[in-house]
Amino acid sequence: MSVNSKQKQNKIDKTLNVELNDALFKFIDANDVGKHQTTLVGKPRNLIIDIIKRFCKNYIALASLILIIIISLLCVIFPLTSPFSATDPISNVNNIWLTQLPPSYSPIVTESLDLQKWETLKTVVDQNQDANILIEGPIEINNNYLVTYNKYLFISIYSGTNQNINSLLGTNMHGVDIWTRTWTAARDSITLAFLVATTDALIGITIGCILGFYAGTWIDTVLSRVIDIIINIPTLVWFLMLMTIVGKGNINPFSLYFILISIGWVYMVNTTRLWMITIKDQEFILAAKAIGCSTKRQIFIHGLPMIIGKISTNYVRRIVIVILSISSLVFLGFLDSSDNPNLGTLLKESIPILDVNFWGLLLPSIILLFFSLSAQFIANGLHDALDPKVERGK
Structure with a gap:
């Protein structure tokens, strides 16, 4: 190769290097990339939307959710539209x-x-x-x-007034409309159970996450032994002790709420603690710790979302447990709630009139049955939707 040819080749190589370097280090407009280039990654996925989609694919859970919404709406609509009271007789007649x-x-x-x-x-x-x-x-x-x-x-x-009295399902032993009283009792029971379960979850999950993350330390040992003592004593004994302190004559929805949450939060602690122990040493927690994330962020931002599907099932079931617990206490005579009726009150009142009118027992039983079953199916659906390890459609 001649000298001139070599000089020309070197000049071409230098030109290419300059052009390549300019192309590599050329600043790119981010707006132009989205307009003129295609990407293989696609749009980022919204976690909440993904959870809703996975839940809706579970048709049984979705139908159960719709049923519970319908029951809740009926509990609000029927007492408001009824001409009768849930505690007073349907007329001023003898x-x-x-x-x-x-x-x-x-x-x-x-x-x-x-x-x-x-x-x-x-x-x-x-x-x-x-x-x-x-x-x-x-x-x-x-x-x-x-x-x-x-x-x-x-x-x-x-009555002397030609008052049109039409009690759809009849009356109980006190002349109170069964239809209105049942839906009012269901509304009050579901509302109280929801508030109690939510408070139990907030307290229990917070404490359980902390104890699980610090498993084996002195704070975990002490609080776990205290919780074991509380759990091993029957709930009925705790309830009767607290009711004695409050006074049976002072029992109302507010005092009952505080009595129930003082007992129920411990059950959420144990479940949350066990699941937090299983994930606290996994790679994503260690990675978060390595980049300097605070302990609070490691627990509640990185750890809690991984176990929320497991905990949600206990939360939904807790609502049903509270309803059944109150109903059982009233039915057994430990709690008098004639002025604030619940489903247990209705079941107790229906016994004397069972041979005359079966609706006093049947209607509250149907509401309780469908609500309990629907809540169970919703709990299973939430578990599958929230658990990132569950793969759908395979």
């Missing part, structure tokens, strides 16, 4: 006629009346011959009178 009313769709009843009640009924019948009040009778049996009559029509005339 209460002996309002107790154990049948459903309004079946107003004809057959009852054995004493002399006083029969004379009252006879007087109304004689004064209103055109009204078809008395259907059959009377048949005198042991100084009582067996009669078949239209009870709603009689009460409407007997």
Whole structure:
């Protein structure tokens, strides 16, 4: 190769190096990249949207959520639209006629009346011959009178105001409308259970995360032994002790709320602590620690999202447990809540009228059953949606 050829080749190489260096170190406009270049990465994924999509793919959990929303809305709408109170009789008529009313769709009843009640009924019948009040009778049996009559029509005339009384599912032993009382009790029970479960979760998850992250230290040892003592004593014993301190006459929704959260938070601590122990030494926690993240950030920003799916199932189940606990205490007679009815109160009140009107037991049982089952399915759906290790569609 001649000298001139070598000089030309060296000049070309230098030119290429300069052009390559200029291309490598050329500043790029970030806005132009998005307009003129395609990327293989795509848009960043929104975690919350991904969780909602995974939850909606679980059709059973989604249907359960819709059912619980419907039940909650009915608990609000029906008491507001009902003409009757959840604690007072449906009319100002003598209460002996309002107790154990049948459903309004079946107003004809057959009852054995004493002399006083029969004379009252006879007087109304004689004064209103055109009204078809008395259907059959009377048949005198042991100084009582067996009669078949239209009870709603009689009460409407007997009240003197021709008040249209239509209790959809009848009344209880105190003349209170079963339909209104049931939905009001369900509303109050669900609201109280939701507040208690949420407070238990906030306290229990916070303490459980800290204890799990510091597992084996003195603070974990001391608090874990205290929690073990609380858990090993039956919940009923704790409840009765706290109720004695508060005073049975002072039990109301507010005092009941504080009694329940003083007992229930410990159950969330143990579960959260165990799951935090399983992930506190994993690589992503160690990486966060290596780059200087604070302990609070390691626990609640990096660690907690990894176990929130496991904890959420306990939170949803806690709502059901609180409802069942209150209902059981009322049903067994440990808690008097006639002025603040709940589902346990209704179940207790339905026993004396079960042979007359089954709705007093059936309606609260249906609400409790569907709410409990739906909450269980929602808990499972939340676990699958929130757990990053669960792979859907495979």
